[in-house]
Structures are given as C-alpha cells and as structure tokens.
Amino acid sequence: MMRFVFVAVMMLAALPARAGVEIKEVTTPGGINVWLVEEPSIPFVALEIRFRGGASLDVEGKRGATNLMVGLLEEGAGDLDSQGFAKATEALAAQFSYDASDDAISVSARFLTENRREALELLRLSLIEPTFDDVSLNRVRGQVLAGIRSSEKDPNDIASRNFDALAFGDHPYSTALEGTVQSVSGLTRQDIVDAHANALARDRLYVSAVGDITEAELGVLLDDLLGALPQTGAPLPERADLTLSGGTTVIDFDIPQSVALFGHVGMERDDDDFFAAYLLNTILGGGGFESRLMEEVRVKRGLTYGVYSYLVPKDLAALYLGSVSSANDRIAEAVEVIRSEWARTASEGVSEEELSKAKALLTGAYPLRFDGNGSIARIMVGMQMEDLGVDYIATRNDQLNAVTLEDVNRVAGELLQPEALQFVVVGKPQGL
Amino acid sequence: MSRIIALAAGLVMTAISVQAQEQVSDFQLDNGMQVVVIEDHRAPVVMHMVWYRAGSADEPAGASGVAHFLEHLLFKGTDTMEPGEFSATVAANGGRDNAFTSYDYTAYFQRVAADRLELMMQMESDRMINLRLGEAEILTERQVIIEERNQRTENSPGALMREQLSAAQYYNHRYGVPIIGWRHEMETLSLEDALAYYRTYYAPNNAALIVAGDVEPDEVLELAKTYYGVLPANPDLGPRNRTQEPPQTSARRMVFEDPRVAQPYVTRSYLAPERNPGDQKTAAALTLLAELLGGGTTSLMNERLQFEQKLAVYSGAHYRGSSLDQTTFDLTVVPAQGVTLEDAEAAMDAVLVEFVEAGVNSQHLDRIKMQLRASQIYERDSVESMANRYGHALTSGLGIEDVQAWPDVLQAVTEEDILAAARMVFDERQSVTGWLTGVSAEVTQ
Numbered sequence: 038m039m040r041f042v043f044v045a046v047m048m049l050a051a052l053p054a055r056a057g058v059e060i061k062e063v064t065t066p067g068g069i070n071v072w073l074v075e076e077p078s079i080p081f082v083a084l085e086i087r088f089r090g091g092a093s094l095d096v097e098g099k100r101g102a103t104n105l106m107v108g109l110l111e112e113g114a115g116d117l118d119s120q121g122f123a124k125a126t127e128a129l130a131a132q133f134s135y136d137a138s139d140d141a142i143s144v145s146a147r148f149l150t151e152n153r154r155e156a157l158e159l160l161r162l163s164l165i166e167p168t169f170d171d172v173s174l175n176r177v178r179g180q181v182l183a184g185i186r187s188s189e190k191d192p193n194d195i196a197s198r199n200f201d202a203l204a205f206g207d208h209p210y211s212t213a214l215e216g217t218v219q220s221v222s223g224l225t226r227q228d229i230v231d232a233h234a235n236a237l238a239r240d241r242l243y244v245s246a247v248g249d250i251t252e253a254e255l256g257v258l259l260d261d262l263l264g265a266l267p268q269t270g271a272p273l274p275e276r277a278d279l280t281l282s283g284g285t286t287v288i289d290f291d292i293p294q295s296v297a298l299f300g301h302v303g304m305e306r307d308d309d310d311f312f313a314a315y316l317l318n319t320i321l322g323g324g325g326f327e328s329r330l331m332e333e334v335r336v337k338r339g340l341t342y343g344v345y346s347y348l349v350p351k352d353l354a355a356l357y358l359g360s361v362s363s364a365n366d367r368i369a370e371a372v373e374v375i376r377s378e379w380a381r382t383a384s385e386g387v388s389e390e391e392l393s394k395a396k397a398l399l400t401g402a403y404p405l406r407f408d409g410n411g412s413i414a415r416i417m418v419g420m421q422m423e424d425l426g427v428d429y430i431a432t433r434n435d436q437l438n439a440v441t442l443e444d445v446n447r448v449a450g451e452l453l454q455p456e457a458l459q460f461v462v463v464g465k466p467q468g469l
Numbered sequence: 470m471s472r473i474i475a476l477a478a479g480l481v482m483t484a485i486s487v488q489a490q491e492q493v494s495d496f497q498l499d500n501g502m503q504v505v506v507i508e509d510h511r512a513p514v515v516m517h518m519v520w521y522r523a524g525s526a527d528e529p530a531g532a533s534g535v536a537h538f539l540e541h542l543l544f545k546g547t548d549t550m551e552p553g554e555f556s557a558t559v560a561a562n563g564g565r566d567n568a569f570t571s572y573d574y575t576a577y578f579q580r581v582a583a584d585r586l587e588l589m590m591q592m593e594s595d596r597m598i599n600l601r602l603g604e605a606e607i608l609t610e611r612q613v614i615i616e617e618r619n620q621r622t623e624n625s626p627g628a629l630m631r632e633q634l635s636a637a638q639y640y641n642h643r644y645g646v647p648i649i650g651w652r653h654e655m656e657t658l659s660l661e662d663a664l665a666y667y668r669t670y671y672a673p674n675n676a677a678l679i680v681a682g683d684v685e686p687d688e689v690l691e692l693a694k695t696y697y698g699v700l701p702a703n704p705d706l707g708p709r710n711r712t713q714e715p716p717q718t719s720a721r722r723m724v725f726e727d728p729r730v731a732q733p734y735v736t737r738s739y740l741a742p743e744r745n746p747g748d749q750k751t752a753a754a755l756t757l758l759a760e761l762l763g764g765g766t767t768s769l770m771n772e773r774l775q776f777e778q779k780l781a782v783y784s785g786a787h788y789r790g791s792s793l794d795q796t797t798f799d800l801t802v803v804p805a806q807g808v809t810l811e812d813a814e815a816a817m818d819a820v821l822v823e824f825v826e827a828g829v830n831s832q833h834l835d836r837i838k839m840q841l842r843a844s845q846i847y848e849r850d851s852v853e854s855m856a857n858r859y860g861h862a863l864t865s866g867l868g869i870e871d872v873q874a875w876p877d878v879l880q881a882v883t884e885e886d887i888l889a890a891a892r893m894v895f896d897e898r899q900s901v902t903g904w905l906t907g908v909s910a911e912v913t914q
Contacts, residue, residue, distance in 0.1 A: 081847060127836040127837075130844075190730070292729070293619055326556040336609070339608075340612070342614075342616045363619075397561045399563075401561075404513060404582065405563070409850040
C-alpha cells in the first residue's frame with residue numbers, strides 16, 4: 038500500500054550536466070544513427086530501439102494488427118519455434134521486451150557482455166525474421182482477446198476508451214490499440230505480415246545504448262542487428278483533430294467508486310511555451326503532494342486517494358488530461374472542486390512562491406532520472422524522437438529557470454479552459 | 470554450445486557477485502538501529518529508507534488497517550514540522566518521497582540528490598518520535614484510506630477474491646487480514662489506535678536504515694549516529710510472536726461471483742514455509758519449483774496448458790520466500806475461451822502430478838540458474854531494487870548474511886531438493902482453491 042501512486046509525467050527529459058556521462062552520437066558503418074553512453078562498470082548493455090508510428094499505423098478494419106504483430110515477434114523466428122526462441126533467450130539470460138503504443142513500437146533489450154553476439158542474433162531473428170506461424174498467431178490472439186474482454190469491464194479502461202472516442206473522431210487514436218474482439222478475431226497472417234512491413238523500417242528508427250560496449254563494437258553489432266530492415270515503411274497517419282466539446286459524460290457501471298478522466302486540448306512538446314505549461318501543470322496537478330488539486334481534493338477534503346493532471350503531447354495531437362476517483366456519493370464534489378481549481382488557476386494564475394517551488398522540484402529532480410543504464414538509454418531514445426539535441430542536456434534547467442511568472446500566468450489563461458474541460462465518469466455517480 | 474556459454478558466464482559471475490557484496494556495508498547503532506549502506510557512484514543520487522519491523526500483521530485485533538493508516542499520518546506534522554511540510558521540503562530539494570506498508574513492515578523513503586542526505590535523516594529521525602496529530606486530520610485522512618480501499622479493492626473483483634482467499638488460508642495468523650484493513654474496522658480507526666501503534670513500534674531498535682547510492686559508508690554512519698543514534702530505544706519492545714497457524718487439515722474451496730468479471734480464472738494457494746535465518750534451503754527449492762512450474766514461457770504449466778492442450782491463455786506459479794511467518798505457494802490458470810474452470814483446474818492438477826512423477830528437466834533448471842546468476846548483474850543497475858531487497862529481508866526475520874548467502878543457496882539446490890519441496894508443499898489439506906467467475910452458470914457447466 039503506497040501513500041499515493043505516481044502518475045508518469047508525459048515529458049521526455051534530458052541528461053544532467055554531470056561529469057562522467059558522455060553521450061556519443063555515433064553513425065554505424067551501415068548508416069544507423071545511435072546515441073551511446075559507455076559505462077563499463079557493470080558487464081551488460083541496455084539497448085533501446087524505437088520505430089515511430091506504432092499502433093496508429095493500423096489500416097482501416099485491421100485495428101489491433103500492429104499490437105498483435107508486436108506480441109508475436111518473440112513467438113517464433115528463423116528456425117526457432119516459440120518455445121525454442123524462449124529457451125535460447127533464457128539460456129543466454131538475455132531480456133527482450135516488445136511493446137506497441139499509439140506512436141511507437143518499443144524494443145528494450147538487456148544482454149550480458151560475454152554472450153552479446155549470440156543474444157543480438159536472437160533479437161535480430163525476432164525483428165527481421167519472425168515466422169508469424171498460425172499456431173502462435175492463434176495462441177497470442179487468444180491472449181489478446183482475453184485482455185480485451187477484461188478491459189471491457191475495467192473502469193479505468195472504460196473511461197479511457199470513452200474519452201478517446203470523444204476526443205479523436207475517426208483518427209486511430211479514438212480506439213484502443215488492442216482492437217476489438219471483432220477486429221482481432223478477423224486478423225489473418227497476411228495482416229500481421231503487412232503490419233510488420235508497415236511498422237519496422239529504417240526511415241523511422243531510433244536507437245540508444247548504454248553499458249559495457251565501445252563505439253566500434255556497437256557499430257558492428259547494430260549493423261548486423263538492424264541492417265536488413267527495409268528502408269521505408271507505411272506513411273505516418275495525419276494529425277488528429279480534437280473533437281472534445283466539454284461537459285460531463287457518465288458511463289453507467291456498477292462499482293462503488295466512480296472513476297473519472299478529464300481533459301481538453303494540451304500543448305505541443307515543441308511549443309515555445311512548453312516549459313511554462315510544464316511548470317503550470319506541476320503547480321496545478323502534476324507535482325504530487327504539493328499540487329493544488331491534491332491539496333484541495335485529497336488533503337483538505339479527503340475526497341480521493343489521488344488526483345493528478347498531466348500534459349500528453351502525443352505525436353499527432355496534444356492533450357491536457359487528469360484523473361480522479363471517488364466514492365459514488367462524493368465524486369460530484371470532487372468534479373466540482375477540480376473545475377473550480379481549473380477556473381481559479383486560469384483566471385488568477387499562480388504565485389511567485391508556487392513557481393519557485395515548482396522550479397526547485399523540477400530542476401532538482403532532473404539529475405535523479407539518470408540512475409541506471411536502462412533509464413539513461415530510455416531517456417536518450419526519447420530525446421531523439423523529440424528531436425532534442427544532446428546540447429539540450431546543458432540548457433534544460435536554464436530554460437526552465439528562465440520561465441517567468443508572466444509566462445506561466447499568460448499560459449494559464451490560454452491553456453486552461455474550464456468550460457471546455459470534458460469529464461468522463463464511469464460508475465454510479467450521484468449528482469452528475 | 471549453450472553449456473559452454475553458461476559455464477563461462479558462471480565463472481565471470483562468481484567474481485562479480487563477490488564484487489557486488491563488497492558494495493554493501495552494515496553497522497548497528499548503540500540504540501539497536503541497523504544501518505545498511507549500498508554504494509553506487511554512477512549518479513549523484515541517494516535513496517534514503519527507514520524500514521520498521523512492524524506491518525499489518527502486528528496490529529491488534531479489531532484495528533485492521535492501522536499500520537497503513539499511521540503510514541499516511543506520518544506525513545502530518547511533528548513538534549517542529551507543519552502538516553505537509555515533510556513532503557514539501559523533499560520536493561523543494563528536488564526529491565520525491567513516499568511510503569509503503571505490508572504485512573511485515575512499514576517503510577518510508579526519499580530519493581534525492583546525494584548532498585541532501587543529512588536533511589532527509591534529520592526529518593525522518595524527527596518523525597520517528599515527535600509525531601503530532603490532531604483529531605481533524607485523522608478524520609480527513611481516514612476518508613482518504615477508505616477511498617484507497619475503494620480504488621484498490623472494492624472496484625476490483627480479483628482483489629476482493631484474493632482478500633477472501635487469504636482469510637480462508639490463515640485460520641489464526643494475521644496474514645489472513647488485508648493490509649489495508651477490513652472496511653468496517655477502518656471506519657472506526659481512531660487517533661488513539663494510531664498513536665498506540667506508533668508508540669509501540671516506531672523506535673530505533675525496531676528499524677533498519679538503508680542508504681543506497683552515491684555515498685561513503687563512513688559518512689553515512691556518522692550522520693546516522695548524529696540523527697538516529699541519539700533517539701531512545703523502546704525497552705518494552707517484545708519479540709514478534711504472532712498467533713500461529715494450527716495444523717491445517719481440510720482443503721478449502723470458494724467460488725467468488727461478480728458480474729464485473731470478464732475473464733474467469735482458477736487460483737490455488739498452499740501454505741508454505743518461508744526463508745528463515747540460516748535455513749533457506751527449502752525456500753530456495755520452492756523458489757526454483759515456482760520457476761519450473763509456472764515462471765515463464767518455457768515453464769511446465771505453460772508448455773502443457775497453453776502450448777499443447779491449448780486450455781489456457783495464462784498460467785503461472787508464484788512463491789515469495791521473504792516473509793516473517795508461513796507464506797504461500799500460489800498457482801493460477803486463466804482458461805481459454807470456452808474452457809470451464811473445472812477443466813482448467815483438472816489440467817492444472819495433472820501438471821502437478823506429472824511434475825512430481827517425472828522429475829525435474831535438467832536443462833530447464835540450468836537455464837533458470839543461469840538467469841538467476843545474471844539477475845545479480847542486472848540488479849546492480851538499480852540500487853533502489855537492491856535497497857528494497859535488503860529492507861524487505863531485514864524486516865522479515867532475515868539477516869544481512871542471509872541476503873548475501875541467498876544467491877549461492879539458490880545455485881546449490883538440487884533436483885532432489887525441488888522434488889522433495891514439491892511433495893511437501895502440494896498438500897491439499899493446507900490449500901485454498903478459488904474460482905473467480907462472472908455468472909453462476911459458468912461454474913456448474
């Protein structure tokens with residue numbers, strides 16, 4: 038039981054300016070760009086690979102194809118069947134994970150120094166030569182369908198699905214990337230093969246590595262690993278037009294505690310005002326216990342275990358979201374308090390003291406993120422996808438500190454739109 | 470080929486595991502407080518944790534949830550700190566803080582820049598003895614923990630069933646009572662309940678300090694002496710003698726029905742021995758048994774139920790040895806569409822029978838041991854997880870030497886040990902089997 042649950046802040050960050058960690062921007066002999074931090078003190082490497090596009094590349098009528106394809110990458114490749122691949126991976130104690138999100142396919146690998154060539158050959162097989170055999174397809178499809186059925190009765194998932202449907206019209210973002218029982222049931226092997234060809238290509242590839250490996254060694258290994266990828270994949274989807282209209286939508290579901298999602302349009306990651314918005318959100322609902330929402334909804338009134346807000350700058354749309362859950366007879370009050378704080382912050386802005394606290398929190402927390410090979414590799418690949426150069430490292434805290442109270446309060450007036458705030462409440466809420 | 474790789478890896482890793490142990494120093498303060506320092510100088514960060522040897526299983530009857538309630542209340546004021554000032558100060562220093570409660574422990578932590586360690590020690594030692602609580606904040610925070618129970622438990626049929634399963638598993642031990650508390654008792658928790666628990670258990674001789682990160686052991690010890698070493702021990706602190714289980718002589722079964730269940734499953738727990746100081750061999754065998762039976766893609770349950778018989782979409786076995794008193798060995802099977810819980814359970818039982826009759830697959834065991842050795846390397850990438858491992862063990866009746874011996878104890882387990890552990894633990898008289906299901910029709914199919 039934690040005192041409260043942290044919600045991941047949707048912000049990609051940079052490396053701290055500290056001695057001993059140097060990012061090398063490397064181009065392999067085969068032309069793959071990769072960011073590397075050599076860290077020989079532990080004999081393993083953390084490798085992060087991203088393919089931009091992700092599940093949003095699903096073609097019409099084939100929703101869930103990318104997700105199912107990613108789930109099948111480790112279920113048989115080359116001459117190995119699913120169990121053979123798993124046994125080989127276990128014998129090397131390598132760790133691979135594959136994940137599909139709206140905007141990217143993520144591949145995370147950890148492998149030991151002494152068998153890294155063998156480990157990366159397995160990883161290569163899974164990315165380049167997956168078999169997608171029917172037996173595995175049907176087994177993993179069954180797992181995905183089980184997940185979809187569970188999700189249909191999970192209040193948080195119900196809230197997300199309904200919010201996305203309201204927010205994103207007919208864009209891929211408007212539906213769950215797992216697909217529906219109907220769409221997933223209809224997927225064929227050819228659909229999976231197509232999804233693989235659409236998503237895994239050199240023109241959308243981002244790579245970072247941290248650990249016990251040199252630039253020269255990494256170059257050779259990466260060319261072997263990724264060199265055979267096709268040059269191009271499917272075109273990325275168009276931007277999404279937000280279709281939120283404000284108000285409160287109640288989804289009737291028999292649970293004792295209502296679950297609410299709320300939000301409206303957000304701020305793009307490359308907007309000049311992004312740092313001002315980030316500081317604003319830290320004060321309003323992103324800063325854990327110190328936020329205005331937590332103070333008003335939990336600490337003063339005991340209406341919830343947790344209330345949070347977060348900026349969600351996706352590749353093809355930017356949202357400003359929040360979440361709260363309260364007993365059915367108290368959720369109306371929680372919603373009212375949130376709307377009121379949203380309005381108060383929009384009209385009155387924040388104080389100099391709140392701003393300096395938020396700056397202290399964000400700039401002080403900055404170096405704490407870089408505490409391991411795996412976390413540094415993840416951050417570096419995210420930086421590349423956000424088109425941040427390695428020089429961002431040295432300037433990030435300065436950029437945050439340069440934001441003025443006027444900036445934040447101007448952004449508060451522009452960004453926060455209490456009348457546009459859309460609530461989706463799942464449960465049996467009273468008074469909504 | 471793989472045998473050679475595993476051998477080479479084993480040699481390298483033996484050296485590494487020695488190295489890893491040298492990163493850990495431990496001390497004891499005069500007042501009885503244990504201090505563990507784990508060094509990692511790669512980043513200028515420190516994790517500061519205080520673990521109390523007191524959890525929900527140490528609560529008095531009728532006050533379930535008070536350990537967790539008190540954990541929340543420790544973020545209110547002390548003689549010198551305003552309510553909320555603790556977390557605000559951590560945030561002002563760019564850190565994050567939180568706390569967690571389990572059956573055997575309550576732990577508080579801050580993750581901050583390494584040069585802020587002293588401030589964290591000053592504040593954490595302050596609230597070990599100087600807590601000040603008012604009636605009003607008790608009432609508000611009680612609403613918060615009830616909303617937390619709503620979120621974690623009442624809104625989740627799986628969580629509600631697990632609560633009932635645990636209650637059925639333990640006749641007489643507090644592990645049968647949920648950590649967060651039974652709702653009707655949570656609603657009556659008072660200021661006096663919280664303070665009584667606080668006065669009894671929050672003392673340096675009942676705590677372990679774990680500091681992990683970019684620190685020097687000598688410097689940590691000096692700071693610990695300054696801030697924690699001056700606190701008085703609680704002379705009345707008794708041994709952790711909880712009510713124990715009588716012999717369990719009848720298998721229990723339950724069906725938990727809830728219309729919110731979309732994906733039925735069957736789960737079974739068996740009462741099982743835990744890791745004990747100087748005596749971890751059986752627990753190590755059970756740890757490997759869980760891996761062999763249901764630990765991953767190539768486990769026996771997976772092979773039989775998912776790959777061959779295609780009866781399940783998920784299966785798994787789980788055993789957690791770090792526990793002060795008797796723990797459980799758990800099995801779960803999520804049947805495929807159209808497969809009844811009855812058939813899923815029968816297939817699960819057939820796997821157990823097969824395992825005990827056919828014995829251990831040696832290659833599989835080798836792969837698991839290889840992964841366990843590698844996990845010592847991977848774990849060094851996260852001092853937080855090392856800190857948690859030490860804290861968990863030291864509040865579950867184990868010592869530093871047990872933590873450090875554990876990897877070798879695991880490697881020394883033989884196939885015969887595992888089979889003996891399996892024969893011992895799969896005693897249906899000590900088991901609870903639960904079916905989670907959406908509608909009653911499915912149960913009787």
